[in-house]
Amino acid sequence: xxxxxxxxxxxxxxxxxxxxxxxxxxxxxxxxxxxxxxxxxxxxxxxxxxxxxxxxxxxxxxxxxxxxxxxxxxxxxxxxxxxxxxxxxxxxxxxxxxxxxxxxxxxxxxxxxxxxxxxxxxxxxxxxxxxxxxxxxxxxxxxxxxxxxxxxxxxxxxxxxxxxxxxxxxxxxxxxxxxxxxxxxxxxxxxxxxxxxxxxxxxxxxxxxxxxxxxxxxxxxxxxxxxxxxxxxxxxxxxxxxxxxxxxxxxxxxxxxxxxxxxxxxxxxxxxxxx
Numbered sequence: 001x002x003x004x005x006x007x008x009x010x011x012x013x014x015x016x017x018x019x020x021x022x023x024x025x026x027x028x029x030x031x032x033x034x035x036x037x038x039x040x041x042x043x044x045x046x047x048x049x050x051x052x053x054x055x056x057x058x059x060x061x062x063x064x065x066x067x068x069x070x071x072x073x074x075x076x077x078x079x080x081x082x083x084x085x086x087x088x089x090x091x092x093x094x095x096x097x098x099x100x101x102x103x104x105x106x107x108x109x110x111x112x113x114x115x116x117x118x119x120x121x122x123x124x125x126x127x128x129x130x131x132x133x134x135x136x137x138x139x140x141x142x143x144x145x146x147x148x149x150x151x152x153x154x155x156x157x158x159x160x161x162x163x164x165x166x167x168x169x170x171x172x173x174x175x176x177x178x179x180x181x182x183x184x185x186x187x188x189x190x191x192x193x194x195x196x197x198x199x200x201x202x203x204x205x206x207x208x209x210x211x212x213x214x215x216x217x218x219x220x221x222x223x224x225x226x227x228x229x230x231x232x233x234x235x236x237x238x239x240x241x242x243x244x245x246x247x248x249x250x251x252x253x254x255x256x257x258x259x260x261x262x263x264x265x266x267x268x269x270x271x272x273x274x275x
Contacts, residue, residue, distance in 0.1 A: 037182035041175055045153075045190070048172060053129035053153060053190045054115055054269065056108055057206050058136025058197030058228075064109070065102040072099045104197045104229060105139045107262050111195065111228075112143025114266050116150040126192060126273060131183075132156035132165035132174060136197045141168035155183050184209060193269050194225045198232040214255055215248075224272035225256045226265050233258065 023029055075088075075095035082088045112128045119126040128144040130137035132154025144152035145168045154169030156176045165174045177183040188210065196207050213219040227233050242248040259265040 034179060034182060037177055037179055038185065041155075041186050044172070044175075045186075049125075050127060050153060050173065051190060052125045052192045053127050054112075054193045054195065054273075055129045055187055055191045056112060056136060056140035056195050056197065057131070057199060057203050058104065058108060058139075059101070059199040059203060060131075060133045060135035060137065061200070062101045062105045062108075062135040062139070062197070063098060064105045064139070065099070068095070068098045068102040071095055101198065104136060104232075107228070108136045108139035108195075108197055109143040109146070111262050111265055112140040112152070113146045113150075114143075114262070115269065116144040116147045116152070118266075118270055120147065120149055124273070127151060127153060129153040129155065129187070129191070130169075131187075131202075132169055132176075133159075134166060136199065138166040138168060141166055144168070145170075155186055157183055188213070188219065191223065192221075193273055194223065195228055195265065195269070196226065197228045198236070204236075211252075211255060215252055222272070222275075224269060226268060227256045227258045228260070228265060230258050230260050 017023060024032065072092075072095040075092045079085075079088045079092035115126065116128055118124070128140050128150075129152065130140040132141070133156060137154070141152045141154055144150040151170040151173060152168070153173045154165040154175065156165040156169075156174065157180065158176060158178050165176070175183075175186070177186075184206065187206070194210060196203065210219075210223075210225065214223055214225070239248070239253055243250050243253065257268055259268060
């Protein structure tokens with residue numbers, strides 16, 4: 001009979017499944033990761049007593065005018081000096097695009113600042129929330145940070161071309177999501193008003209999913225929605241055509257309120273939030 005010297009060693013303390021990172025990052029644990037993206041934000045938001053948000057959507061490509069103007073001036077001079085240089089002309093067109101778009105960064109920042117200031121002064125609980133990235137998202141968080149005592153939420157998403165949340169998000173309210181659908185849930189779950197600035201596919205996705213939820217009464221709460229910048233939105237899509245074709249009802253157009261100035265948006269939102 002063997003004395004046991006050749007027996008394999010026994011691991012008396014094997015690793016617990018919930019500590020096994022290889023398993024937690026496997027396809028079999030995807031549902032666990034999804035649940036984490038629902039429950040970890042809930043715990044943290046509850047801890048910091050975040051109950052009401054004003055959400056800003058818009059392009060990540062928008063930059064502040066203070067950043068864009070010097071670049072535009074350099075491009076303009078180069079294009080004037082080399083009128084036959086296609087690269088110089090292309091650089092000028094891109095700089096002109098960026099300058100035109102920068103107005104929305106500046107307006108988003110100022111609107112977020114005013115809403116934050118109003119909320120703090122009137123002892124209301126409304127907090128700015130964005131996707132945590134650059135562009136309009138940064139502008140919204142930055143506007144909140146411009147106010148003494150202003151805080152804001154950043155619901156970031158892991159993307160290959162964006163590196164973490166912007167510097168203006170309140171650190172303890174910065175989140176990083178893997179799944180778009182869990183991030184969207186947290187955008188809308190606490191949202192009491194929504195401001196949508198010019199944006200691309202991501203902004204359109206967020207806009208139309210929200211509109212679908214409101215139209216179908218899946219979102220039952222009062223949810224004022226501002227489309228900011230009629231010039232852009234009129235060019236980007238024609239909702240009246242949907243009415244004319246009968247794919248939406250005429251009343252569906254009233255689910256959104258268009259604004260073109262900071263004053264108009266601020267007055268509309270504060271009135272809606274105090275109704």
